[in-house]
Amino acid sequence: MFYKLPKFNYYRVTSLNEALKLINELEDFKVVAGGTDLVMDLKIKRYIPKNIIDISRVKELDYIVDDGDRIRIGALTKLQEIVDSPIIREKAYVLAEAVNQMASWQIRNIATIGGNLCNASPAADTAPPLYVLNAELKLVSVEGERIVPVTKFFHGPRKTELKKNELLAEIIIPVEKDAGASAIKLGRRNAFTLSIVAVATLVKVSGNKFTDVRVALNSVAPTPVRATSVEKALTGREVSLKAVEEASKLVVNDIKPISDVRASADYRREMSIVLTRDSLLKSLERIGVRIGGEE
Amino acid sequence: MKVSFTLNGRRVEVDVEPNEVLLDVLRLKLGVKSVRRGCERAECGACTVLLDGKPVYSCTVLAPMVDGRTVETVDYLASNGELKPLVEAFVKVGAIQCGFCTPGFLLTAYSLLRRNPQPTVEEVKKAIEGNICRCTGYQKIIEAILLASKLYAEKRSERKEE
Numbered sequence: 284m285f286y287k288l289p290k291f292n293y294y295r296v297t298s299l300n301e302a303l304k305l306i307n308e309l310e311d312f313k314v315v316a317g318g319t320d321l322v323m324d325l326k327i328k329r330y331i332p333k334n335i336i337d338i339s340r341v342k343e344l345d346y347i348v349d350d351g352d353r354i355r356i357g358a359l360t361k362l363q364e365i366v367d368s369p370i371i372r373e374k375a376y377v378l379a380e381a382v383n384q385m386a387s388w389q390i391r392n393i394a395t396i397g398g399n400l401c402n403a404s405p406a407a408d409t410a411p412p413l414y415v416l417n418a419e420l421k422l423v424s425v426e427g428e429r430i431v432p433v434t435k436f437f438h439g440p441r442k443t444e445l446k447k448n449e450l451l452a453e454i455i456i457p458v459e460k461d462a463g464a465s466a467i468k469l470g471r472r473n474a475f476t477l478s479i480v481a482v483a484t485l486v487k488v489s490g491n492k493f494t495d496v497r498v499a500l501n502s503v504a505p506t507p508v509r510a511t512s513v514e515k516a517l518t519g520r521e522v523s524l525k526a527v528e529e530a531s532k533l534v535v536n537d538i539k540p541i542s543d544v545r546a547s548a549d550y551r552r553e554m555s556i557v558l559t560r561d562s563l564l565k566s567l568e569r570i571g572v573r574i575g576g577e578e
Numbered sequence: 579m580k581v582s583f584t585l586n587g588r589r590v591e592v593d594v595e596p597n598e599v600l601l602d603v604l605r606l607k608l609g610v611k612s613v614r615r616g617c618e619r620a621e622c623g624a625c626t627v628l629l630d631g632k633p634v635y636s637c638t639v640l641a642p643m644v645d646g647r648t649v650e651t652v653d654y655l656a657s658n659g660e661l662k663p664l665v666e667a668f669v670k671v672g673a674i675q676c677g678f679c680t681p682g683f684l685l686t687a688y689s690l691l692r693r694n695p696q697p698t699v700e701e702v703k704k705a706i707e708g709n710i711c712r713c714t715g716y717q718k719i720i721e722a723i724l725l726a727s728k729l730y731a732e733k734r735s736e737r738k739e740e
Contacts (some may be wrong), residue, residue: 286618293579293596293642315640319620322599322638326619335596339643363632387708388686390620392632393639474707475621 286326295337299423299452302338307425307448309334314450316359317394319386320402344397344452347371356454358397362409363388365396374458377483381412381466387475397451400436403443403506410437410507411483412466413454414499421453428452437506462487462495463569467562469554471545478502479546482558486517486566493517493526498559503538503551510537513559522567524574531560581645585610586654600636600644601625604651612652612681616710623709626682627651633689635708652681655688663729664688664722673722675713682709687723696727 294309296302306312312334315321324330338344344359349370356365365371366383385391385399385408399409400420410433418433422445433454436444445451464485470476480502487495496517498510516530540551567574582591585608592607601618604610604627616624618637625636628650636649655661664684667673674680683706690697690705697705702723711719 288597288599290595290597293640295642295645315643318640318643319635319638322640323619325597335640337640337643387623388689388705389623389626389633389635389708393629393634474704 288322288325289328289331291325291332292334293337294334295340297340297342299341299343299450302336302341302450303423303425303448305336306450309336312336314338314401316398316401317361317390319390319394320398320404338450349374352458354456354458356396356456358400358451358453359395360397362386362391362394362396362399366391375412375416375456377415377464377466377485378409378412378456381408381468381481381483384408384466384468384481396454400433400454401443401445401451403437403439403441405440405505405507406478406481406502407437407507408468408478408481408501411481411499411501412464413456414507414509415464415483415485415497416456416459417497418457419455420451421455422446422449423452424449430455434509439505459485459487461570463566463572465562465565465569467558467565469558477545480540480551480554480558482555482562484559484562484566486563486570488522488567488570488572491522493520493522496563498534498563500534500538500555500559502545503540503555505539508537510534510559512536517563522572522574524564527560527563527567527574531556531563534559579642581642583644583646584648586650587658594641596640596642598641600627600639600641600649603641604636604649610651610653614678614681616678616682621708621710622679623682623686623706624679626685626709628685628689631689633686633708650685652684655685661688663733664691664726667722667726667729668719671718671722671725673715673718675711675715679709679711679713683711683719687719687726690723691727691730695730697723699724 313332314336344357346357347368348355371379413433419430466483468481469479482500485497496514498513501507512533513530520526534555540548542548604613614624616622620635620638627636
């Protein structure tokens with residue numbers, strides 16, 4: 284056995300209330316949902332918590348509901364359930380597209396969307412699509428609940444907006460009409476890898492002008508980011524390949540990439556430009572606007 | 579702590595430490611050696627098991643998390659005949675070199691064919707992206723899974739005729 288997990292007390296809860304009471308009382312704990320990130324983090328001793336709280340059986344947090352103008356996803360919904368969901372595929376396809384490129388089938392079968400967000404890796408692949416969808420997160424505690432935009436959730440690597448006694452309960456996605464959106468991920472190989480850069484974009488066009496442009500990236504800053512420079516440069520502008528290419532270059536103003544084992548900072552900057560352009564073109568194509576560029 | 583679950587069709591009860599992973603419980607406490615210890619970090623797929631019917635990596639599942647659930651390995655699926663067409667296809671095509679990764683591939687392929695009885699090459703590649711073969715025999719493995727898809731179809735039509 285190469286890895287030995289540190290010792291901890293194990294608590295299993297089966298309802299949200301039970302979970303909230305427990306995290307309100309306990310000190311020095313980690314919450315486990317699917318475990319694919321946390322168990323690895325225990326193995327490498329990134330965390331040595333005294334207590335582990337297993338919320339994987341809180342069934343009330345495992346759902347995908349269509350409310351018409353919004354979709355609600357329970358935090359314990361598994362990644363593969365998101366890929367397979369007809370609701371997500373029809374109304375928030377960009378999320379299914381991004382999640383389908385995450386990890387492997389074995390991991391998507393047990394890992395949860397809430398776990399991916401709460402783990403707060405700079406490479407969290409559910410973040411870019413949720414950013415461009417303007418998703419909101421419902422955080423709950425024994426004191427009540429609050430809603431925060433997903434863009435305010437990440438404070439830094441492994442750091443989130445969650446208070447010690449709060450859990451992420453739900454992801455709320457407003458349904459966008461007449462928008463084109465796409466997600467592209469670049470890794471060291473096609474399958475099963477951490478992102479070097481991942482990009483999601485969403486565009487709306489009216490009278491051949493961009494009326495709404497949203498761009499988000501991961502793995503190029505301490506947290507996933509919105510590329511507001513690109514968004515501002517395009518909004519209101521006439522749709523053209525030149526406009527998209529010029530605006531995509533501005534993405535470097537919105538990111539702070541580092542060099543690590545996966546790629547250098549320079550490479551990440553270059554690829555952020557390329558992927559932003561490609562994703563914008565793909566999003567435009569999805570609302571029937573073809574302005575060239577390579578496939 | 580005691581953990582009880584259905585392993586290969588039989589109820590088992592086993593004493594575990596909370597910080598043990600399912601892989602170790604299966605191999606060291608229950609003697610299931612077909613579940614392979616590979617990377618131990620959720621990357622190689624050698625430790626794949628079916629948890630409630632779905633392929634997952636047993637190296638990142640905490641032992642207490644399987645309490646009351648169902649775990650299946652190739653041993654069971656081989657003994658009840660479910661895997662026969664897949665095994666036949668792997669042998670016929672030569673999709674086995676050293677064999678270390680094979681149980682994991684068989685479980686993933688089995689789950690794929692149950693979900694999608696006639697997958698395309700692309701769908702097969704997507705399904706097995708979480709299983710690594712260090713002999714790099716992927717081409718044959720893909721061929722074998724496609725052949726198995728035909729063998730299962732034949733078996734189904736034979737059953738209908740009977």
